Amino acid sequence: MVSKWNYKSDLWIDWCPGCGNFGIHSALIKALEDLGLNPSKTVIVSGIGCSGKIAHFVNVNGVHTLHGRAIPFAMGIKIANPELEVIVHGGDGDLLGIGAGHFVALGRRNIDITVILHNNNVYGLTKGQASPTLPLGVKTKALYWPNIHERVNPVLLALASGYTFVARGYAMDTNHLRELIKKAIMHKGAAFIDVLQPCVTFNDIYTMEFYKKRIYKLEDDPNFDPIVRKDEETLPKYLKAVEKSLEWGDRIPIGIFYINENVSTFEERLSERSTGYKEIPPAKSIIEEGKPIIDQETFESMFKEFIVNVKKHQINK
Amino acid sequence: MSSVKEVGVILGGPQGSGLETSMNVLARALASRGYWLIADREYYSNITGRHSYIHMLVSSDKQPRSLRYPVEVIAAMDAETIFTHFLDISERGVLLYDTYVSSKTLSEVASMEEHVKSRIEKNIQRLGLEPDVKSILKHLSEDKHISAIGIDYSKVLKNLSEKYNINARFLSRYLSGLIVSAVALILGIEDESVKEAFQQYFKEKTIIAEQNFAIYEMLRKQLEEYIGLVKLDPPAPRHSKIMVASGNDVVAMGKIVAGVRYQSYYPITPAADESFLLEKHSDILSKYKQPIGSLIVLQTEDEISAITSAIGASLTGVRSSTSTSGPGFDLMIEGISWAGMNETPVVITYYQRGGPSTGQPTRGAQSDLFNAVFAGHGEFSRIVLSSGDHIEAFYDTIMSFNLAEKFQVPVIHLLDKFLANSLATMDIPSLKDVLVERGYISKGGTGYKRFSLNSLISPRAPLGSEETVMWYTGDEHDEYGHICEDPEIRVKMYSKRIEKDKIILESIPLDYKFTLYGGSDFEYLLLGWGSVKGVALDAVDKLREKGLKVSYLNIKLLWPFPTLEFRDIVKSIPEDRLIAVEHSYGVNIASLIRQTTGININKKISKYTGRPITLSELLISLDKIISKETNRVVFTYGE
Ligand SMILES: Cc1ncc(C[n+]2csc(CCOP(=O)(O)OP(=O)(O)O)c2C)c(N)n1
Numbered sequence: 001m002v003s004k005w006n007y008k009s010d011l012w013i014d015w016c017p018g019c020g021n022f023g024i025h026s027a028l029i030k031a032l033e034d035l036g037l038n039p040s041k042t043v044i045v046s047g048i049g050c051s052g053k054i055a056h057f058v059n060v061n062g063v064h065t066l067h068g069r070a071i072p073f074a075m076g077i078k079i080a081n082p083e084l085e086v087i088v089h090g091g092d093g094d095l096l097g098i099g100a101g102h103f104v105a106l107g108r109r110n111i112d113i114t115v116i117l118h119n120n121n122v123y124g125l126t127k128g129q130a131s132p133t134l135p136l137g138v139k140t141k142a143l144y145w146p147n148i149h150e151r152v153n154p155v156l157l158a159l160a161s162g163y164t165f166v167a168r169g170y171a172m173d174t175n176h177l178r179e180l181i182k183k184a185i186m187h188k189g190a191a192f193i194d195v196l197q198p199c200v201t202f203n204d205i206y207t208m209e210f211y212k213k214r215i216y217k218l219e220d221d222p223n224f225d226p227i228v229r230k231d232e233e234t235l236p237k238y239l240k241a242v243e244k245s246l247e248w249g250d251r252i253p254i255g256i257f258y259i260n261e262n263v264s265t266f267e268e269r270l271s272e273r274s275t276g277y278k279e280i281p282p283a284k285s286i287i288e289e290g291k292p293i294i295d296q297e298t299f300e301s302m303f304k305e306f307i308v309n310v311k312k313h314q315i316n317k
Numbered sequence: 318m319s320s321v322k323e324v325g326v327i328l329g330g331p332q333g334s335g336l337e338t339s340m341n342v343l344a345r346a347l348a349s350r351g352y353w354l355i356a357d358r359e360y361y362s363n364i365t366g367r368h369s370y371i372h373m374l375v376s377s378d379k380q381p382r383s384l385r386y387p388v389e390v391i392a393a394m395d396a397e398t399i400f401t402h403f404l405d406i407s408e409r410g411v412l413l414y415d416t417y418v419s420s421k422t423l424s425e426v427a428s429m430e431e432h433v434k435s436r437i438e439k440n441i442q443r444l445g446l447e448p449d450v451k452s453i454l455k456h457l458s459e460d461k462h463i464s465a466i467g468i469d470y471s472k473v474l475k476n477l478s479e480k481y482n483i484n485a486r487f488l489s490r491y492l493s494g495l496i497v498s499a500v501a502l503i504l505g506i507e508d509e510s511v512k513e514a515f516q517q518y519f520k521e522k523t524i525i526a527e528q529n530f531a532i533y534e535m536l537r538k539q540l541e542e543y544i545g546l547v548k549l550d551p552p553a554p555r556h557s558k559i560m561v562a563s564g565n566d567v568v569a570m571g572k573i574v575a576g577v578r579y580q581s582y583y584p585i586t587p588a589a590d591e592s593f594l595l596e597k598h599s600d601i602l603s604k605y606k607q608p609i610g611s612l613i614v615l616q617t618e619d620e621i622s623a624i625t626s627a628i629g630a631s632l633t634g635v636r637s638s639t640s641t642s643g644p645g646f647d648l649m650i651e652g653i654s655w656a657g658m659n660e661t662p663v664v665i666t667y668y669q670r671g672g673p674s675t676g677q678p679t680r681g682a683q684s685d686l687f688n689a690v691f692a693g694h695g696e697f698s699r700i701v702l703s704s705g706d707h708i709e710a711f712y713d714t715i716m717s718f719n720l721a722e723k724f725q726v727p728v729i730h731l732l733d734k735f736l737a738n739s740l741a742t743m744d745i746p747s748l749k750d751v752l753v754e755r756g757y758i759s760k761g762g763t764g765y766k767r768f769s770l771n772s773l774i775s776p777r778a779p780l781g782s783e784e785t786v787m788w789y790t791g792d793e794h795d796e797y798g799h800i801c802e803d804p805e806i807r808v809k810m811y812s813k814r815i816e817k818d819k820i821i822l823e824s825i826p827l828d829y830k831f832t833l834y835g836g837s838d839f840e841y842l843l844l845g846w847g848s849v850k851g852v853a854l855d856a857v858d859k860l861r862e863k864g865l866k867v868s869y870l871n872i873k874l875l876w877p878f879p880t881l882e883f884r885d886i887v888k889s890i891p892e893d894r895l896i897a898v899e900h901s902y903g904v905n906i907a908s909l910i911r912q913t914t915g916i917n918i919n920k921k922i923s924k925y926t927g928r929p930i931t932l933s934e935l936l937i938s939l940d941k942i943i944s945k946e947t948n949r950v951v952f953t954y955g956e
């Protein structure tokens with residue numbers, strides 16, 4: 001399908017030559033093209049790091065936020081205007097280190113947002129320190145000592161947090177990643193893709209060679225079906241996804257681990273509290289210049305619990 | 318006893334025993350009778366057991382603005398209240414107590430902190446009394462002619478339980494009603510007013526209202542000879558409907574009128590009650606007449622998420638805000654700096670409490686002035702507004718949204734616990750004069766420049782505008798919002814974001830900068846901001862009655878500071894006749910004024926116990942300062 005929009009911005013992209021981020025960028029652009037998303041209704045919200053700059057390299061709305069805070073910014077945008085397609089991009093330090101609390105919270109809320117993790121095992125932009133996904137004892141190039149922290153498993157954490165679409169991609173397999181991104185965007189609820197991303201400058205352990213030998217695709221296994229179609233499938237499929245997420249070593253799975261659209265989205269939950277939400281979400285409420293939208297009578301009836309009728313009063317109006 | 322214009326009341330008891338309910342019901346009963354009142358709630362950071370109390374002032378002819386000691390009536394739920402407050406009852410006043418505690422000794426009061434206990438013990442010794450309730454009661458009635466009226470609380474509640482077949486386990490829930498009833502009887506409020514107050518407060522729980530009123534009826538018989546013992550004058554005429562609300566409540570109401578559509582919060586005292594009220598009303602916009610929108614109130618995972626999600630919502634064109642106190646505000650600062658960098662409107666309602674750190678979580682303070690004004694890295698425009706009382710807080714809330722949008726800056730509405738948790742009667746705010754101002758909203762379009770350098774205020778198009786893409790970044794950026802480190806662009810963008818201060822100062826009307834009370838003929842000028850206004854105005858009235866020309870300057874716009882107008886207003890008197898008052902150690906407004914105007918204020922009145930400055934404290938300190946006895950007075954009264 002030829003899209004009527006050009007998603008590539010003409011800015012010079014300042015990632016190191018050969019960086020895995022280029023693969024993620026192309027996969028994203030292709031996914032946007034395939035879906036034909038309207039740039040003015042699409043927002044890329046990114047954190048801080050080499051990865052965070054991606055918001056500027058795509059011709060849709062871009063909000064390049066604070067280190068670790070892309071998710072809550074995105075949440076405010078999406079909740080206020082659910083019509084927008086919101087995609088979060090962040091590094092492993094960003095999303096799973098400084099921003100880990102928000103990462104967990106988004107899963108619990110199941111807001112219809114896609115989160116793409118640029119997982120390069122290092123803090124790229126601050127010159128190669130260990131990130132939360134670097135295993136214990138591993139010493140990448142810029143480290144003086146081997147890593148003293150154990151790694152966090154992003155896929156497992158996403159499953160534990162309640163993301164209802166959980167996948168892993170590989171930055172250098174752009175066609176595979178493009179399909180994952182499309183499915184994640186189309187998914188109703190919080191979607192997460194852990195993208196294994198070589199950092200050619202600071203990560204000399206998790207290199208392209210490393211991944212090439214080990215990666216296999218979950219979809220190549222005809223017995224593995226990650227989609228929960230009926231409620232009773234939830235537990236077995238979830239457990240299978242957890243089991244797959246623990247596979248790491250000689251064989252590293254990429255593809256979709258888990259999809260469950262039976263979970264209520266945050267938008268649905270909000271509609272229960274604020275019944276007008278679907279029809280008139282915050283961004284569609286009209287707040288006009290001039291008189292407030294609420295008149296005196298409405299105001300007094302809204303807050304009648306605070307209004308007392310005075311007995312035997314003499315009106316002095 | 319002949320009737321009086323004004324009555325001070327303290328209701329005391331353990332935290333968690335329903336004193337807040339007592340305050341709310343009693344206030345409604347008094348209001349429905351036509352009286353004016355203010356009620357401060359003092360409590361520990363504790364859910365159950367520690368001493369808390371309500372300190373009220375009720376007036377028959379005008380809105381009380383400050384609290385005073387001693388009070389005419391104290392109603393004690395427990396012995397601790399008697400020990401803590403017996404010195405606060407005026408001569409010929411009334412103490413209502415539970416006969417069950419008559420035999421209690423001070424050492425038996427386990428919930429009292431040791432420091433408090435030894436301080437009270439010294440007071441008791443000084444008076445030559447024994448550290449027990451009996452001795453205190455005897456002293457009160459014999460030496461101070463106080464009517465100590467004992468009520469057997471458990472007997473009253475037992476009668477109630479028999480009448481309504483209430484499980485004994487739930488009886489303590491009716492203590493609050495007992496306290497309301499006893500006080501209402503002493504003040505001689507009409508039955509109907511008490512009844513309706515219970516009904517209004519308990520709403521659909523009609524049986525609870527009925528049971529509480531049954532307590533009132535029982536006590537009416539029992540206390541027959543004391544009804545109207547402390548009688549208020551008949552109330553002066555006032556409007557047929559009045560509002561009784563706390564600071565948290567009025568801010569929530571102001572937000573709804575202003576059109577807030579996204580409010581985030583992470584629970585913290587004394588801010589959370591505001592969000593609670595908004596949450597309760599989050600469906601009103603959909604339910605009213607025809608749907609006019611939706612209000613999303615969201616408890617986030619932390620204050621960082623609270624501010625950043627509110628900013629996110631704002632990027633879509635929505636009026637958004639968050640509420641917090643010191644610890645939460647500290648976590649929000651990086652977000653506020655992002656909002657400054659990205660010319661994004663957002664309102665932060667900041668209720669100060671005692672710091673540093675968790676400090677005094679449930680006590681009041683005004684010690685965060687500098688935090689509100691200066692926190693954040695880099696330099697950028699912001700607006701900091703304060704409110705002197707409930708009504709101001711309502712209108713200032715609306716103003717905060719207007720200013721945020723007009724100037725595309727973060728607005729910090731700086732309040733405090735005193736205002737947040739105190740209840741006051743007030744005229745119902747009139748929406749007639751409320752104006753919504755949204756500032757420069759652009760339609761965007763191809764080639765849209767969010768940060769256009771053509772005007773000091775940038776064209777703001779919401780995310781999602783048709784045929785429009787835009788970029789935002791915390792990095793320095795060009796007009797499109799793309800990262801740009803060019804020194805020329807840097808200078809233009811950086812100074813643009815700061816120089817907005819100038820038009821902010823030019824556009825904000827004088828009465829939103831500060832208000833002078835007392836008259837322009839002043840020989841001394843007391844000045845301050847926020848909740849010291851009430852006590853300051855009362856002090857000014859008292860001093861003017863004595864012929865001393867003192868006025869009060871209530872500063873509302875704390876940042877950008879209205880330097881020129883300030884210099885102008887104080888120019889008629891020498892610097893050494895300026896006196897600043899603040900709930901902080903530093904009386905930091907004086908430093909802010911020196912920094913922004915060059916004017917030195919070295920006369921300072923301070924209190925940082927976490928308890929409100931009382932009228933007598935302020936009068937004493939002004940006397941000392943005006944008589945040149947001292948330049949600095951620090952007060953500590955109140956438990
Ligand atoms: C609050 C804060 N702390 C620290 C930094 C400095 N900083 C910038 S990028 C970064 C780490 C980036 O690592 P990651 O998130 O993995 O992104 P990558 O560069 O690897 O894509 C840090 C710590 C910052 N910008 N903000």
Ligand code: SF4
Nearest residue numbers: 016019050124199200
């Ligand atoms: S430092 Fe690593 S992650 Fe960053 S741009 Fe270079 S290669 Fe990519």
Ligand SMILES: [Mg+2]
Nearest residue numbers: 091092122124
């Ligand atoms: Mg990284």
